[in-house]
Amino acid sequence: MIETRLLQQFIAVAEELHFHRAAIRLHMAQPPLSQAINRLEEKLGFVLLVRDKREVRLTAAGHAFLQGAYQTLQALNQGTEYAREVSRGLAGKLTVTALSIVGYGSLLNTFRQFKTTFPKVQLVIKEMPSLHQAQAIAAGEADIAFMRTLPIASSFLTSRLLLTEDILLALPIDHPKGVDKDVDLRHFAEDDFVFTPQALGSGYHQQLIALCEAAGFYPRVAQEAAQLHTLIGLVAGGFGVALVPETVAQSVRHDSVMYRKIRPLSPTIDTRLGLYATWDMRNDSPLLARFTSMLDFSETSAS
Amino acid sequence: MIETRLLQQFIAVAEELHFHRAAIRLHMAQPPLSQAINRLEEKLGFVLLVRDKREVRLTAAGHAFLQGAYQTLQALNQGTEYAREVSRGLAGKLTVTALSIVGYGSLLNTFRQFKTTFPKVQLVIKEMPSLHQAQAIAAGEADIAFMRTLPIASSFLTSRLLLTEDILLALPIDHPKGVDKDVDLRHFAEDDFVFTPQALGSGYHQQLIALCEAAGFYPRVAQEAAQLHTLIGLVAGGFGVALVPETVAQSVRHDSVMYRKIRPLSPTIDTRLGLYATWDMRNDSPLLARFTSMLDFSETSAS
DNA sequence: TAAAAATACTCCATAGGTATTTTAT
DNA sequence: ATAAAATACCTATGGAGTATTTTTA
Numbered sequence A, B: 001m002i003e004t005r006l007l008q009q010f011i012a013v014a015e016e017l018h019f020h021r022a023a024i025r026l027h028m029a030q031p032p033l034s035q036a037i038n039r040l041e042e043k044l045g046f047v048l049l050v051r052d053k054r055e056v057r058l059t060a061a062g063h064a065f066l067q068g069a070y071q072t073l074q075a076l077n078q079g080t081e082y083a084r085e086v087s088r089g090l091a092g093k094l095t096v097t098a099l100s101i102v103g104y105g106s107l108l109n110t111f112r113q114f115k116t117t118f119p120k121v122q123l124v125i126k127e128m129p130s131l132h133q134a135q136a137i138a139a140g141e142a143d144i145a146f147m148r149t150l151p152i153a154s155s156f157l158t159s160r161l162l163l164t165e166d167i168l169l170a171l172p173i174d175h176p177k178g179v180d181k182d183v184d185l186r187h188f189a190e191d192d193f194v195f196t197p198q199a200l201g202s203g204y205h206q207q208l209i210a211l212c213e214a215a216g217f218y219p220r221v222a223q224e225a226a227q228l229h230t231l232i233g234l235v236a237g238g239f240g241v242a243l244v245p246e247t248v249a250q251s252v253r254h255d256s257v258m259y260r261k262i263r264p265l266s267p268t269i270d271t272r273l274g275l276y277a278t279w280d281m282r283n284d285s286p287l288l289a290r291f292t293s294m295l296d297f298s299e300t301s302a303s
Numbered sequence C: 001t002a003a004a005a006a007t008a009c010t011c012c013a014t015a016g017g018t019a020t021t022t023t024a025t
Numbered sequence D: 001a002t003a004a005a006a007t008a009c010c011t012a013t014g015g016a017g018t019a020t021t022t023t024t025a
Helices: A004-016 A019-025 A030-044 A060-087 A106-117 A130-138 A203-214 A228-236 A246-251 A286-294 B004-016 B019-025 B030-044 B060-087 B106-117 B130-138 B203-214 B228-236 B246-251 B286-294
Strands: A049-052 A055-058 A092-098 A121-127 A144-147 A157-172 A192-195 A220-224 A242-245 A257-262 A272-280 B049-052 B055-058 B092-098 B121-127 B144-147 B157-172 B192-195 B220-224 B242-245 B257-262 B272-280
Touching: A004 A019, A004 A030, A004 A060, A019 A030, A030 B060, A055 A060, A060 B030, A060 B060, A060 B286, A092 A106, A092 A130, A092 A286, A106 A121, A106 A286, A130 A144, A130 A157, A130 A272, A144 A286, A157 A228, A157 A246, A192 A203, A192 A228, A192 A242, A203 A242, A228 A242, A228 A257, A242 A246, A272 A286, A286 B060, B004 B019, B004 B030, B004 B060, B019 B030, B055 B060, B092 B106, B092 B130, B092 B286, B106 B121, B106 B286, B130 B144, B130 B157, B130 B272, B144 B286, B157 B228, B157 B246, B192 B203, B192 B228, B192 B242, B203 B242, B228 B242, B228 B257, B242 B246, B272 B286
Parallel strands: A092 A121, A092 A144, A192 A220, B092 B121, B092 B144, B192 B220
Antiparallel strands: A049 A055, A144 A272, A157 A242, A157 A257, A157 A272, B049 B055, B144 B272, B157 B242, B157 B257, B157 B272
């Protein structure tokens, strides 16, 4: 393998076409430079320079090798520079997973802020179910996940509560029980419900079911929709009512749909939903550190 | 500057994620490998690997640097390999200049043969006036020139006669003086002539004029055309007659044009035209050597 | 306690320096 | 005679080896 020092020495001679001047440029003496070029030619097995009649010229192969030497040093410098920027958290890739970014409210602002602050950073957002998110974090395929639930305890995973929000009931604007500012969920036991599919939310989905069960009924699921705007569309179309987080209600609006707060059933049943950020504590990505420092966590934390 | 040895050592550790195994792969002991990676990190100014809890992991910067290391070594290997092929005359670029390749007959076959024999070689053919050709050869911008004349003697230029050919007279098919197999140029003293512009041919052009002068007249140039097929087109259109080399007559044919040999005027006046190959004898391009060896020169040579 | 990396040192290969010779104009 | 590269020989830096210690699971 040819050392970069040798490439630099060859470049100097090839550019100066004069061993003495090249040696000066390299801050060394002429004889060892001659020896170095000889070594290089020896290693390569073909002649790079012709030294005759008081002049040094490049051979065709020498010219081709010079181009290769330039490209090699350029690749080295660019690679080094890029790695340095990555080490400073100014370049690289940050992979974020989330259930559905629609409705994550302030999180979208953080994404926007991050992208403008670090324009060289590639911010990849992948939407996937909670279970896949946890796997992606564990496998190192993603840097940070935003889930509705705390993942199964792992010594390497860190989770922090980002925000808590009310669960709202979405109902058609002409629904007879939606006259008040807030509603009693028990009055909707006989209503049809529209839900996201089980797989999409896992813990999130279970929490909504649990809320209904606390109100004394198991919801009759009339229709399922993976996309939140489809879900709200179905509510508007009269297919049923739906339970949605507050931030979703803020971003997914519909003329024929109104959102109502749920009156607390008892102090033990939580009508609020958490949003958790989860990452691998072994992940030393400077970008992750910069990203998490931009998030404002709820004072209550979890590991 | 980071040496390639260091890159190889880093790649081994980054791939094995184990100093001992990497050292075995590199045919060296583990301690100096640890030191080498430390040196590398020291030079770079940032950490590439985290060695903790019995496992070695790449940092984000380490991962980025690994990609750079791969690209650097790839550039080096490709550059070396390409230069080796150039040194063997299997790759590279051969720049050929010519007045107009149309009609150079067997030369076109040589081009074709060369391209199929050395498919990796880029064969560049540039058409330009003789004077520019000579300059291009002298400046090293072209490897070999095909001219109608011998260039001004230069200690570095080599010229060899490729072929000699008759000068033919092109005349419209209904021309009254074209009945015989060959013609006497003196009978055309009063005819209009069509010529290529002076600049295009220089010596070639002068030689045609000289032929007319030997026949006792200076040709009346009715029209000029740089392109040979335009020239013949003008002859067909009745704008005049034209003097053309035999190989041009063979490749540029026209229904309304006939070609006639010129009867020798005297033993001293040459009605034949030479085609010379000229190159710089200092040019050590293996491709040039391979190319010239494909040319079959006329037994008469010139330096 | 065992496995892996770091530390401490020793050594020698080789890149580079100095003096000189060779070569070509 | 002169300019430039090659040769000869010497020196010393630093990369690699061996023995040992430190670290952590």
